[in-house]
Amino acid sequence: MSHDRPISPHLQIYRLPLTGLISISHRITGVLLAFGLIGAVFMLAQIQSGMLAYLQMQNLLHTLLMQLILSCFIYALMFHFCHGVRHLIWDAGQSFSRETLTRFALIELSLSLLLTLLTLMVLL
């Protein structure tokens, strides 16, 4: 079989447009955030267990590794939020044109970064 035949642009070689990359990232961040919920419930459980457990958890949250993980989760949350709002705008039948796609994608990316920085300034 000849190997120099033209190849159809399947997922592994097709360069996704920016909106496509954001779309798959929306899924990935969604799945990650779902797993993060286990951590959120764990924090409630520690508070309910009493002062010692709470202090242990607080110390853990202040380690460099946990602050890094927390920052990543905040970014994932803000990204998922921004693209989620984008989906709601699409659902309202707005902004499907080719020119607005990349412009909106850039707005989403900058806004999610800005929201992350603002939140981390309050949090950390």
Add this chain to the structure above:
Amino acid sequence: MKAAQHWGIQRLTAILLIPLSYWFIAFLQLCLHANFFEIKAWLTSPVNQIALGTWFVVVCYHAAIGLQVVLEDYVSNRDKQLTAIWGVNVFFAGLALSALVFLFQN
């Protein structure tokens, strides 16, 4: 659940999460900086208790229906897919329930 209903609930939970997530960020901020009595006081005030409780329930529901779509797309074997979706639903229902128990037991 009908597909249109599924779609609608995904959007409804998404819209609800926009204001409710404020309480989760506030909760995180307290977990990082408040002492035990401060966070206890915050958590037992009715507005925070109800808002954070609602956030946990809505976010678990949103996560479960989101993961269902992911499983429907990537698990081709129908039996495995249904088992996985069932597992996700049970897991997140349990997670929401335990969050409510932790929040309201006192």
